Amino acid sequence: xxxxxxxxxxxxxxxxxxxxxxxxxxxxxxxxxxxxxxxxxxxxxxxxxxxxxxxxxxxxxxxxxxxxxxxxxxxxxxxxxxxxxxxxxxxxxxxxxxxxxxxxxxxxxxxxxxxxxxxxxxxxxxxxxxxxxxxxxxxxxxxxxxxxxxxxxxxxxxxxxxxxxxxxxxxxxxxxxxxxxxxxxxxxxxxxxxxxxxxxxxxxxxxxxxxxxxxxxxxxxxxxxxxxxxxxxxxxxxxxxxxxxxxxxxxxxxxxxxxxxxxxxxxxxxxxxxxxxxxxxxxxxxxxxxxxxxxxxxxxxxxxxxxxxxxxxxxxxxxxxxxxxxxxxxxxxxxxxxxxxxxxxxxxxxxxxxxxxxxxxxxxxxxxxxxxxxxxxxxxxxxxxxxxxxxxxxxxxxxxxxxxxxxxxxxxxxxxxxxxxxxxxxxxxxxxxxxxxxxxxxxxxxxxxxxxxxxxxxxxxxxxxxxxxxxxxxxxxxxxxxxxxxxxxxxxx
Amino acid sequence: xxxxxxxxxxxxxxxxxxxxxxxxxxxxxxxxxxxxxxxxxxxxxxxxxxxxxxxxxxxxxxxxxxxxxxxxxxxxxxxxxxxxxxxxxxxxxxxxxxxxxxxxxxxxxxxxxxxxxxxxxxxxxxxxxxxxxxxxxxxxxxxxxxxxxxxxxxxxxxxxxxxxxxxxxxxxxxxxxxxxxxxxxxxxxxxxxxxxxxxxxxxxxxxxxxxxxxxxxxxxxxxxxxxxxxxxxxxxxxxxxxxxxxxxxxxxxxxxxxxxxxxxxxxxxxxxxxxxxxxxxxxxxxxxxxxxxxxxxxxxxxxxxxxxxxxxxxxxxxxxxxxxxxxxxxxxxxxxxxxxxxxxxxxxxxxxxxxxxxxxxxxxxxxxxxxxxxxxxxxxxxxxxxxxxxxxxxxxxxxxxxxxxxxxxxxxxxxxxxxxxxxxxxxxxxxxxxxxxxxxxxxxxxxxxxxxxxxxxxxxxxxxxxxxxxxxxxxxxxxxxxxxxxxxxxxxxxxxxxx
Numbered sequence: 001x002x003x004x005x006x007x008x009x010x011x012x013x014x015x016x017x018x019x020x021x022x023x024x025x026x027x028x029x030x031x032x033x034x035x036x037x038x039x040x041x042x043x044x045x046x047x048x049x050x051x052x053x054x055x056x057x058x059x060x061x062x063x064x065x066x067x068x069x070x071x072x073x074x075x076x077x078x079x080x081x082x083x084x085x086x087x088x089x090x091x092x093x094x095x096x097x098x099x100x101x102x103x104x105x106x107x108x109x110x111x112x113x114x115x116x117x118x119x120x121x122x123x124x125x126x127x128x129x130x131x132x133x134x135x136x137x138x139x140x141x142x143x144x145x146x147x148x149x150x151x152x153x154x155x156x157x158x159x160x161x162x163x164x165x166x167x168x169x170x171x172x173x174x175x176x177x178x179x180x181x182x183x184x185x186x187x188x189x190x191x192x193x194x195x196x197x198x199x200x201x202x203x204x205x206x207x208x209x210x211x212x213x214x215x216x217x218x219x220x221x222x223x224x225x226x227x228x229x230x231x232x233x234x235x236x237x238x239x240x241x242x243x244x245x246x247x248x249x250x251x252x253x254x255x256x257x258x259x260x261x262x263x264x265x266x267x268x269x270x271x272x273x274x275x276x277x278x279x280x281x282x283x284x285x286x287x288x289x290x291x292x293x294x295x296x297x298x299x300x301x302x303x304x305x306x307x308x309x310x311x312x313x314x315x316x317x318x319x320x321x322x323x324x325x326x327x328x329x330x331x332x333x334x335x336x337x338x339x340x341x342x343x344x345x346x347x348x349x350x351x352x353x354x355x356x357x358x359x360x361x362x363x364x365x366x367x368x369x370x371x372x373x374x375x376x377x378x379x380x381x382x383x384x385x386x387x388x389x390x391x392x393x394x395x396x397x398x399x400x401x402x403x404x405x406x407x408x409x410x411x412x413x414x415x416x417x418x419x420x421x422x423x424x425x426x427x428x429x430x431x432x433x434x435x436x437x438x439x440x441x442x443x444x445x446x447x448x449x450x451x452x453x454x455x456x457x458x459x460x461x462x463x464x465x466x467x468x469x470x471x472x473x474x475x476x477x478x479x480x481x482x483x484x485x486x487x488x489x490x491x492x493x
Numbered sequence: 494x495x496x497x498x499x500x501x502x503x504x505x506x507x508x509x510x511x512x513x514x515x516x517x518x519x520x521x522x523x524x525x526x527x528x529x530x531x532x533x534x535x536x537x538x539x540x541x542x543x544x545x546x547x548x549x550x551x552x553x554x555x556x557x558x559x560x561x562x563x564x565x566x567x568x569x570x571x572x573x574x575x576x577x578x579x580x581x582x583x584x585x586x587x588x589x590x591x592x593x594x595x596x597x598x599x600x601x602x603x604x605x606x607x608x609x610x611x612x613x614x615x616x617x618x619x620x621x622x623x624x625x626x627x628x629x630x631x632x633x634x635x636x637x638x639x640x641x642x643x644x645x646x647x648x649x650x651x652x653x654x655x656x657x658x659x660x661x662x663x664x665x666x667x668x669x670x671x672x673x674x675x676x677x678x679x680x681x682x683x684x685x686x687x688x689x690x691x692x693x694x695x696x697x698x699x700x701x702x703x704x705x706x707x708x709x710x711x712x713x714x715x716x717x718x719x720x721x722x723x724x725x726x727x728x729x730x731x732x733x734x735x736x737x738x739x740x741x742x743x744x745x746x747x748x749x750x751x752x753x754x755x756x757x758x759x760x761x762x763x764x765x766x767x768x769x770x771x772x773x774x775x776x777x778x779x780x781x782x783x784x785x786x787x788x789x790x791x792x793x794x795x796x797x798x799x800x801x802x803x804x805x806x807x808x809x810x811x812x813x814x815x816x817x818x819x820x821x822x823x824x825x826x827x828x829x830x831x832x833x834x835x836x837x838x839x840x841x842x843x844x845x846x847x848x849x850x851x852x853x854x855x856x857x858x859x860x861x862x863x864x865x866x867x868x869x870x871x872x873x874x875x876x877x878x879x880x881x882x883x884x885x886x887x888x889x890x891x892x893x894x895x896x897x898x899x900x901x902x903x904x905x906x907x908x909x910x911x912x913x914x915x916x917x918x919x920x921x922x923x924x925x926x927x928x929x930x931x932x933x934x935x936x937x938x939x940x941x942x943x944x945x946x947x948x949x950x951x952x953x954x955x956x957x958x959x960x961x962x963x964x965x966x967x968x969x970x971x972x973x974x975x976x977x978x979x980x981x982x983x984x985x986x987x988x989x990x991x992x
């Protein structure tokens with residue numbers, strides 16, 4: 001059997017369309033790779049039959065000379081936050097263990113309609129809360145990468161850690177992610193792949209298990225900028241079932257990709273130069289500037305003065321929304337129900353939620369409940385919303401002076417699983433560079449830049465104006481072409 | 494000024510009342526989901542994925558519900574907020590699948606407005622009174638728990654979950670049970686005119702939370718209690734009566750009124766504590782992040798305004814000023830949508846049949862509609878087939894009466910036959926001899942006989958005893974077997990006796 005697992009989205013789509021190989025061959029190849037990679041724990045459930053059925057449908061269409069779709073023949077991993085009809089959807093939680101929706105999320109349906117198939121449901125941080133993929137009820141996800149000279153299990157980042165691990169390990173050519181405060185970009189950076197969070201509202205949230213509704217955005221994770229562009233086109237689009245969905249046509253990002261940045265200005269936000277940032281990260285940022293300058297862009301300094309308030313504001317707003325969004329998991333209608341002998345309704349709620357939610361989820365529900373409580377609301381939630389507005393205004397002002405912003409994706413490279421167990425605040429700091437763009441609803445992408453001295457990938461982040469995914473992808477492509485990031489994790493699983 | 498007072502041991506107490514009326518918006522679909530809103534369906538058959546709060550489901554506002562709330566706001570002369578927002582009210586209960594109710598706390602869609610309750614001396618409302626309305630907001634209804642289906646468990650019916658409600662919050666402007674009753678009736682009337690709520694209190698389409706406090710006249714407001722989910726005008730008045738007296742007793746016995754939520758027991762007419770202030774929920778209101786602020790465009794507002802019907806106050810004024818109806822008739826006819834609907838249809842038909850403008854025949858039609866026709870229907874009981882009570886038939890009867898062809902009594906008789914058997918009123922009048930005689934010859938002959946037979950009375954009449962005129966009318970009508978046209982009889986008698 002030919003091994004197709006080195007191929008990305010574009011290669012597979014074009015190869016299938018051109019008759020170089022069949023979609024079924026590709027699906028079989030990836031199904032086998034998935035089956036052999038159980039040690040990564042990237043998948044919660046695998047769905048090889050789904051991948052094969054989708055592949056066969058594409059092959060049949062090709063035989064009839066029909067159009068195969070934007071993702072025709074590409075098997076992907078589906079983050080287990082997206083509802084998939086008849087396939088267990090858990091958000092990596094115990095409380096939803098065994099839950100099989102009667103419906104398909106808009107984004108996953110869009111992908112199936114575009115000819116993609118599903119390899120399985122990818123592990124993640126429980127309810128997308130986490131930055132290391134250690135909060136899943138179904139166990140940690142292992143990064144395929146190892147710190148040079150060590151054998152410690154490394155974090156693939158979070159919350160889309162199953163997605164990043166699978167794509168980096170070449171057991172899926174691409175995967176869906178969701179990004180609330182960095183959950184696509186940070187794991188992409190940790191594993192040497194690309195991931196883009198589009199403008200808030202580009203991808204429908206319908207059928208995506210909600211974490212923080214005003215921030216949640218789906219996006220693709222893949223190994224190249226082109227692959228991200230292709231897959232985002234398939235995922236995005238107005239959805240009347242989501243009141244926050246953007247009523248805009250989906251641009252043809254792939255066709256318009258252009259790494260020539262002549263006439264473009266790239267902003268460098270001085271506030272992102274923070275204490276505690278790795279030297280290697282700062283070095284990669286410098287290299288990024290040089291690459292974009294080489295692509296024809298002018299590098300300008302910009303200021304995002306409220307950056308330091310963004311993370312605290314995020315950790316008020318996101319838990320506040322989460323505390324309310326997760327109230328529906330109550331043991332009444334679906335999912336786990338823990339009904340101790342003689343228990344009343346309140347006892348059932350308490351027992352069900354105590355057993356069904358993990359520690360990090362409980363922590364955020366408690367924080368969120370606290371900040372919304374009478375007497376604290378104004379001091380926390382109202383203030384945080386004001387900061388959110390100021391952060392968005394920072395970007396507006398900065399984008400008067402530049403077209404796209406370049407920054408590191410994360411302050412550090414990946415870390416060993418378990419190393420931050422006792423320190424949730426340091427864990428939260430992982431998202432310090434990612435959160436501002438989330439609060440402002442802006443398109444933002446991480447692309448691999450280089451390996452650090454420990455042999456771990458580092459990512460660079462590009463943040464664009466509202467609706468300007470194209471500008472972000474173009475700058476990402478310019479970096480990709482110059483960084484020449486070809487490193488792959490050595491297979492140990 | 495209301496004179497309603499509670500007589501306590503320490504003197505008179507005044508009652509202060511505010512009402513929060515929850516009115517179900519007339520709409521085929523729920524506020525944020527496409528599920529049906531029909532009443533009486535089997536449990537859990539009208540529940541969408543959104544209503545059941547399945548993971549990842551999202552609310553999308555229903556334009557019709559918003560439109561009805563705006564039209565209602567316009568009908569109470571309220572400020573319409575072109576920018577409003579939905580908030581989540583968070584609490585856990587088994588009838589609330591989301592774990593929060595989507596409502597509007599901070600920025601309601603409708604701001605301050607008012608309505609007028611009419612003077613009603615008998616009810617102790619000496620003059621028209623304007624009651625302020627604080628706001629109207631739209632929100633989701635909850636489901637229903639059923640505790641009698643299983644020995645140890647409760648069942649949940651989600652059919653009502655997500656149905657759109659308008660919460661209409663009055664100012665604390667009412668001072669007696671009668672005023673509160675009049676307010677609810679007037680509000681119900683307006684809602685039904687507008688068509689934004691069917692006002693059906695038994696089915697729960699309208700229910701009130703009743704806020705009551707007492708004070709010595711002229712003093713500051715006292716501490717209020719809120720009695721939840723009261724579902725009839727009579728019960729609202731009972732709650733106020735009971736609560737006001739209870740609070741006076743508490744205060745006069747040296748106690749304090751607790752700010753608390755209470756429940757009404759219709760069986761005993763009393764209220765009892767549901768939860769105290771200490772147990773009050775912290776609802777953790779915050780803007781619903783699944784929904785964008787609701788921004789209403791001018792064209793939408795214009796359409797809402799243009800679609801408003803003539804409202805009760807305007808209609809009543811028109812009935813009095815243009816149709817010349819008495820204030821009593823005008824009020825009776827405009828109180829209910831069905832009543833004025835039937836009246837206006839009959840008025841148009843009668844006006845056409847008689848060939849006179851509506852204003853000329855309105856009083857006749859109003860009397861018919863309010864007293865004559867209902868009297869006939871009532872006397873027939875089950876025998877009346879109301880399908881026969883068409884505007885055309887009634888207009889034909891009124892036209893014959895107008896022309897003097899039939900008497901009032903004959904009109905009733907003909908209508909009885911119409912209701913029982915059907916048929917054309919004109920044909921019935923002809924075939925059954927239900928017409929009055931206007932033939933002067935026949936009447937004159939009888940008058941002559943009567944004058945001849947009663948010479949003494951004629952002499953007394955001519956001697957100045959005018960009252961005897963009635964005697965001669967009566968004798969003539971009797972002689973004509975009641976079928977003579979009274980106007981002709983009068984005219985002929987006058988001529989013969991006075992001449």
